[in-house]
Amino acid sequence: MFTRILTIVAAGLLWAGVAAAQTDAPRGDAQAGRQLFQAKGCYSCHGFVGQGSREGPRLTPVIAFPAFVAQLRTPRAIMPPYEAALVSDKQAADIHAYLESLPKPPDPKSVRLLQ
Amino acid sequence: MSRRAGLKRRQVLAGMVAAAPAATLASAGGAMAQAAVPARAPSVPPVPPNENVLPPPIRLTESRSGSDFMVDVIKTLDLDYIASLPAATFRGLQESLLNYGMNKSPEFILCLHEECAIAMAHGYAKIARKPMACMVHGTVGLQHASMAIYNAYADRAPILVISGNMQNTAARRPNVEWNHAALDQNALVRDFTKWDAQPTSLEATGEALVQAYDLATTAPMAPVLVTIDTDVQEDPLEKTEEATLRIPKLGRRVHPQGDDEAVRDAAKLLVAAENPVIYANRYGRSERAPQLLIQLAELLHAPVIDGRARMNFPSRHKYNHSSRREQLLAQADVLLALEPVELWGLTNDVQDLIGRPYHKLNRRPDLKIIHIGTESLLVKSNYGEVQHYAPADLPIAGDAEATMPSLIEAVRRELTPARAAVLAARGQKLAAFAPRLLEQARADAVYGWDASPISVARTCMELWDQIKDEDWTMPTETVFLSDYPHRLWDIDKPHQWIGGSGAQGVGYNAPAALGAALANKGTGRVTAAIIGDGEMMMTNTMLWTAAHHQIPLLALVHNNRAYHMEVMHTLRMADRRSRDTSRIHIGTDIANPNVDYATLAKAMGVYGQGPIDNPNDLGPAIRRAIEVVKRGEPALIDVVSQPR
Numbered sequence: 105m106f107t108r109i110l111t112i113v114a115a116g117l118l119w120a121g122v123a124a125a126q127t128d129a130p131r132g133d134a135q136a137g138r139q140l141f142q143a144k145g146c147y148s149c150h151g152f153v154g155q156g157s158r159e160g161p162r163l164t165p166v167i168a169f170p171a172f173v174a175q176l177r178t179p180r181a182i183m184p185p186y187e188a189a190l191v192s193d194k195q196a197a198d199i200h201a202y203l204e205s206l207p208k209p210p211d212p213k214s215v216r217l218l219q
Numbered sequence: 220m221s222r223r224a225g226l227k228r229r230q231v232l233a234g235m236v237a238a239a240p241a242a243t244l245a246s247a248g249g250a251m252a253q254a255a256v257p258a259r260a261p262s263v264p265p266v267p268p269n270e271n272v273l274p275p276p277i278r279l280t281e282s283r284s285g286s287d288f289m290v291d292v293i294k295t296l297d298l299d300y301i302a303s304l305p306a307a308t309f310r311g312l313q314e315s316l317l318n319y320g321m322n323k324s325p326e327f328i329l330c331l332h333e334e335c336a337i338a339m340a341h342g343y344a345k346i347a348r349k350p351m352a353c354m355v356h357g358t359v360g361l362q363h364a365s366m367a368i369y370n371a372y373a374d375r376a377p378i379l380v381i382s383g384n385m386q387n388t389a390a391r392r393p394n395v396e397w398n399h400a401a402l403d404q405n406a407l408v409r410d411f412t413k414w415d416a417q418p419t420s421l422e423a424t425g426e427a428l429v430q431a432y433d434l435a436t437t438a439p440m441a442p443v444l445v446t447i448d449t450d451v452q453e454d455p456l457e458k459t460e461e462a463t464l465r466i467p468k469l470g471r472r473v474h475p476q477g478d479d480e481a482v483r484d485a486a487k488l489l490v491a492a493e494n495p496v497i498y499a500n501r502y503g504r505s506e507r508a509p510q511l512l513i514q515l516a517e518l519l520h521a522p523v524i525d526g527r528a529r530m531n532f533p534s535r536h537k538y539n540h541s542s543r544r545e546q547l548l549a550q551a552d553v554l555l556a557l558e559p560v561e562l563w564g565l566t567n568d569v570q571d572l573i574g575r576p577y578h579k580l581n582r583r584p585d586l587k588i589i590h591i592g593t594e595s596l597l598v599k600s601n602y603g604e605v606q607h608y609a610p611a612d613l614p615i616a617g618d619a620e621a622t623m624p625s626l627i628e629a630v631r632r633e634l635t636p637a638r639a640a641v642l643a644a645r646g647q648k649l650a651a652f653a654p655r656l657l658e659q660a661r662a663d664a665v666y667g668w669d670a671s672p673i674s675v676a677r678t679c680m681e682l683w684d685q686i687k688d689e690d691w692t693m694p695t696e697t698v699f700l701s702d703y704p705h706r707l708w709d710i711d712k713p714h715q716w717i718g719g720s721g722a723q724g725v726g727y728n729a730p731a732a733l734g735a736a737l738a739n740k741g742t743g744r745v746t747a748a749i750i751g752d753g754e755m756m757m758t759n760t761m762l763w764t765a766a767h768h769q770i771p772l773l774a775l776v777h778n779n780r781a782y783h784m785e786v787m788h789t790l791r792m793a794d795r796r797s798r799d800t801s802r803i804h805i806g807t808d809i810a811n812p813n814v815d816y817a818t819l820a821k822a823m824g825v826y827g828q829g830p831i832d833n834p835n836d837l838g839p840a841i842r843r844a845i846e847v848v849k850r851g852e853p854a855l856i857d858v859v860s861q862p863r
Contacts, residue, residue, distance in 0.1 A: 145790040145800045148783065148862055155667030155674060157863035158701040159787060162666055182571050184794030209665035217680040218661045218707075 130194045132201025140199050144191055149183075154203050166203040172196065281455035285421045286315035288456055289447065292425040292466050294324055296432045298352050298379065300343070300737065301325040302336035306356030308383025308399055311452030313354070325352055328737070328768055331760035333360045335730040337367030337442075338758065340378045342694055342731030345529070345717035346738035348505055350377040350435055357384045357399045357446070358407075365408050366724045371442045372411035373604045374528070374721025375501060375597070377435035378442040379428075380412070385449040386419060405444055410601040413441035421451055422464055429467040438474040438504065438618040439593035474504075477591055477617035479625065485555070485589045485613055486629035489519055490638060492553035492587075498565060500526030501558040501592075504620045506713045509533060511623040512557075518630050520646030521555075522547050525705070527697070528560060528718040533711035535657065537650040542659070542706065549581045556611070557619040558592040563607035573795060587612045591619040591626070604722060660706035672859045673834045675777065678749065679703040681837045682775060685845055686747050691715060694735035695728045695748040699777065699784075701863050714744070725782075726757035729774065733761045736772035736853075745848060747773040752809055752816070753782045759819060765853035766824030773848045774820075774855045775841070778830065779862045780810040786862070816857035829857025 141147055141154075149160030156162030160183065166172065173196050176186045191199070212218050289312055293301075305313060316327060330336040333355045340351035355364045361382050371378050385391050385400045405415040414434045416427035424447050431443040489495050497516060502508060512532050516523050522540040523532045524547060532539050540547055548554065548565060556562055566586070568578040590611035598605055615622065634642075664676035679700055687709070696719035697704045710716050717735060720727035732748035739746050755776050765772055781804070789803040804810075813830070820827030826847045828840045837858060844854035 143801055145786070145794070145803060148787050148790055151667055151670075151674065151861050151863065152672065153667045153670045155670070155676075155861070156663065156701075157675070157861075158698065159863055162663065164666060184791045186794060187797045189797045190794065190800065209668055212658075212661040212665050215661075215665060215668065217677075217684050218664060 130197040132197035132199075132204075134198070134201040134205035136195075137198035137200065137202025137205075140191070140195050141202055144186065144195075144199070146199065153206055163203050164206055166200060169197065169200050172200050278455070283456045283458075283461070284311060284315065284452065285424075285454050285456050286311035286452040287319045288421055288461065288464055289424060289428065289452065290315045290320040292428045293352070294320065295466055296352075296379070296429065296469065297349050298325040298432075299347070300328050300340075301352040301354060301381075302328040302330050302339050302734075303354035304330055304333060304336065304356065304360065306354070306360055306383065306399075307395070308357035308360075308385065308449050309354050309381065309447065309452065310383075311449065312381070312383070312447065315452075328764065330730070330764050332758065333363035334367045334726050335733075335758050335761045335764065337364045337371060337378060337380070338727050338730035339734035339737065339761065339764070341367065341371040341374065341376045341720075341727065342717065342734030343738045344371075344376045344378060344440075344734075346692060346694070346714055346735045350379050350432070351734070352379040352381060354381045354383075357382055357449075358401050358404055359399060361404055361407055361444075366726065367730075368408050368442050368444075369411045369602070370720045370722045370724045370727050372413070372721070374718065375438075375440050375593075376442070376721070377440040379432055379435055380408075380442055380444045381428075382444060382446045383449050383452070384417065384446045386417070387448075387450055390450055405446055408442075408444060410599050411442075411604075412444050413439075413597060415444040415446070417446045417448075419448055419451065421454075421456070421460070424448070424451055425464060425466050429469055433469060436472055438621065439597040440504075441597060474618040474621040475593065475596065475616070476625065477615035477619075477622035481613060481615045482622060482625050483629050485591070485615065486626060486633045488553050488587055488589060488613065489521070489555060490630060490633040490642075492521075494547075494550045495519055495521040495553040495555065496547050496551040497521050497523045497555045497557065498526060498548075498559055499523060499531035499557040499619075500560050501528040501718070502619045503529035503531045503713060504618065508620045508623075509711075509713055511620065511627065514627050515623065515630065517646075518627065518634065518642075520642040520649065522649055524548070526559065527705060527716070528558075528721075530710065530713045530716040530718075531557075533709075534705050535653075535709050535711070537653045538646070540649065540653070540656065542656045543652075545581075550583070552583055552585055553587050553589065555589045556592070558594070559590065560592075560594065561606050562588070562590055562594075562611065563609035566609075567607070571791070589613040589615065591615045591617060591622050593618050657707070660703070664703065664707060667861060669834055670861065671832045671834065672779070672861050673832065673837060674861045675700045675863060676703045676707070677834045678775065678777065678837065678858055678860060680707060681834070681841055682747055682749070683708050684838060685841045686745055689845075690742070690744045692717070692735055692739055692744055692746045693748065694732040694746060695750055696720065697749075699751055699863055700749060714739075725754055728754040729758045730761040730764075732774065733765055733770055733772050733853075736765070736770050737768075740770055740851075745773065745845060746771065747775070747845075747848075749775045749777050751783075752776055752778040752780060752814065755816065756809065756814065760823070762820055762823035762825045762853070762855065769851055770853060771848045771851050772853045773841075773844050774853070776816045776829070776855065776857045777860045778814075778816060778857055779860045780813060781808045781862070783807075783862045816855060820855035826852060826854040827857070828855070830859050831856060832859035 154163035336353045343351045418424040418427045427445045431445050435443040516538045524544050525531050525541045566582050588611040667674035728750045736746035786807045793800045817827030817829040847854040
């Protein structure tokens with residue numbers, strides 16, 4: 105029981121931290137983000153709707169904004185870096201908002217061609 | 220050039236028999252005639268040269284020519300087709316093929332660019348399992364052909380390339396014949412052909428053609444080039460000379476096999492291994508290759524990673540774990556690499572970052588590598604296709620497919636019942652994991668499913684839906700399709716997949732697909748290719764050849780309106796330098812205007828549809844196109860696509 109309470113508290117603290125970080129994030133404009141996703145070349149590896157490819161992983165469902173910006177500035181693996189001079193925090197928020205706005209894909213089981 | 224000298228002697232004699240007046244001979248303005256006159260007619264007074272009067276010919280007609288004998292030789296080789304553009308340096312041979320050989324075995328296939336002819340032969344060879352011949356013009360034709368020859372060399376595909384050359388400088392007519400002749404034209408492609416010859420007599424030409432075919436079709440296979448002398452083709456062939464000519468007999472094709480003792484050692488390592496992994500890349504040379512690899516994998520209960528340079532292993536076999544490549548290689552204690560092409564890259568990397576840092580991939584320190592392949596049997600220095608030196612713990616020089624039966628037998632001998640039971644338990648775990656790979660591919664494919672431009676996953680599955688119940692071939696590379704055909708399709712027959720270009724020279728896919736379709740012609744098999752727009756633009760005249768020769772190919776243009784690989788390269792440089800990314804499309808996009816591929820196809824006599832950018836329209840379009848293809852005609856669909 106005690107362990108369970110601790111887990112709930114820890115989860116709550118973690119959520120608060122993420123929420124604070126998200127509160128600090130600039131407000132994103134999905135429409136502007138859509139244009140930036142193309143203009144900044146994100147689409148070239150991840151596809152126009154972030155579906156991913158052999159060259160870059162799928163971006164949806166999108167990760168939390170702080171992690172998103174961290175990946176943008178100091179990427180893991182061989183993704184090229186996007187410094188603030190190239191993509192500002194506001195622009196990053198717009199791109200993030202665009203990815204958040206994308207509709208959920210269909211259930212693979214509901215797609216005839218994938219059966 | 221001894222035959223040339225002999226020939227001129229015969230010509231002169233024939234002229235004398237025809238009672239050509241010596242005085243007229245002496246009037247010839249040509250250097251040869253002038254040189255011949257003093258010896259033959261010293262008593263006849265010379266006639267003043269007159270530039271407007273042509274010298275009478277020494278001989279006007281011939282009943283049989285050197286190139287007829289060349290056709291006799293070519294007909295002993297197993298050649299169904301010869302792809303070519305017409306050209307003066309082999310006009311003798313072309314006429315002989317058509318009239319003496321009656322355009323059969325081989326049949327002339329007219330291409331509109333030498334690159335198309337060679338790439339067509341490249342794709343054909345991997346379905347037909349035998350070469351086509353190609354004729355390319357002296358110098359300029361060979362220059363056009365060179366990139367495609369390089370692709371075929373890097374892909375170890377056999378092609379018999381024939382070119383022409385007027386080697387005797389004294390006999391060359393002014394201007395063009397000089398421009399289309401060379402001292403050593405084969406030097407242009409010698410770095411990426413297995414063998415070449417420039418015979419100067421008819422006997423030597425016959426021998427060279429058979430030897431070239433022999434070498435091209437023995438592993439490691441590769442293109443070969445025979446440049447035939449224009450004079451030798453065109454000179455009359457007298458009965459007395461013909462009686463002395465011999466055609467070497469082509470023997471049975473036998474491919475080099477790995478050393479028996481080394482194969483036994485390999486079997487011991489594999490049977491004893493805790494986590495063996497099989498990597499097969501350019502392994503599948505013939506129809507039996509996948510079945511042999513299935514036998515080995517099922518004996519060892521070992522996972523297979525398919526490098527996909529050929530159809531090596533069924534895509535949905537329970538032991539095909541290609542999608543888990545890095546995970547499997549990180550756990551492997553024994554790696555069996557079959558014709559890997561690039562062995563070094565299985566354990567090492569150079570990262571595409573500033574300074575290009577070396578990166579040792581995560582591999583066990585006790586990893587033992589067994590390499591069976593022909594890479595070391597055909598090595599040339601100049602071009603980089605040999606790649607890094609990567610010593611294996613057990614290198615076995617030999618054709619991997621030819622070595623496979625003895626390896627299977629050696630593994631059987633090593634297996635005790637107790638060890639077989641242990642391996643079978645490993646196999647159960649692998650088999651249980653396999654369905655998850657397909658499920659993951661399906662889960663990935665739904666992202667962007669309804670997007671426009673159309674996703675590559677959607678394109679692949681719309682095509683699969685139409686061909687899965689047919690006998691089919693997919694003859695083009697799938698790397699730019701994010702590997703979806705291999706991840707989602709059931710690829711289990713050797714002719715369904717033939718690998719890629721070898722050297723990634725753009726221009727391969729469209730004509731190679733046509734070559735595959737030519738090999739499939741008359742079999743009822745549907746040849747369905749997905750071809751990048753950059754590829755299509757490089758060699759789009761293959762469409763005319765498809766229409767002209769009624770070769771049933773379904774070509775879907777993966778139209779992302781760019782040289783997209785170069786978009787990504789340029790973007791990487793701009794990002795690295797924190798510079799404007801909006802200019803990366805300059806010099807990389809194939810847009811403004813957008814190319815209308817359906818109209819391009821129609822202009823060449825090919826059924827065309829598109830541009831199609833609504834994914835819901837794609838299935839019906841493919842259905843209509845397949846109806847055309849089943850009638851024996853080519854068809855094209857322009858699919859406005861996501862980049863990858």
